[in-house]
Amino acid sequence: MVALPRVGICWTHTILAVDLTGDGRPDIVTADYTDGGTPSVSVLLNQGGSFNGRTTYALAMASDETEGVTAGDFDLDGDVDLAAWREASSC
Numbered sequence: 001m002v003a004l005p006r007v008g009i010c011w012t013h014t015i016l017a018v019d020l021t022g023d024g025r026p027d028i029v030t031a032d033y034t035d036g037g038t039p040s041v042s043v044l045l046n047q048g049g050s051f052n053g054r055t056t057y058a059l060a061m062a063s064d065e066t067e068g069v070t071a072g073d074f075d076l077d078g079d080v081d082l083a084a085w086r087e088a089s090s091c
C-alpha cells in the first residue's frame with residue numbers, strides 16, 4: 001500500500017492509475033473534494049515505487065466537488081488525456 005501525500009484536499013472521491021508519462025510506471029490521478037474550495041484533480045508521478053509530491057490542477061467547474069476522473073486519448077494525438085466530472089446540483 002502506498003500513502004499519498006495530502007496537500008489542501010479534504011478527501012479524494014476517485015483514484016485512477018494511468019501512465020501519464022509513458023515510462024511504463026502507473027501514475028496516480030485523484031478527483032478532489034475541497035469543501036468550498038476550487039475543484040481540482042491531482043497528479044502524483046511514479047518515481048519507481050514511490051510518488052513525487054502532489055501536483056494539483058484547478059478545474060473550471062461550478063462545484064467544489066470533483067466526482068471522478070478518467071483517462072484516454074480523446075484527441076487521438078498519442079498522449080493520454082484526462083476528463084473530470086462533477087456532481088450535478090440538479091438534474
Ligand SMILES: [Ca+2]
Pocket residue numbers: 018019020021022023024025026027046
Ligand atoms: Ca508514468
Ligand SMILES: [Ca+2]
Pocket residue numbers: 072073074075076077078079080081
Ligand atoms: Ca491525447
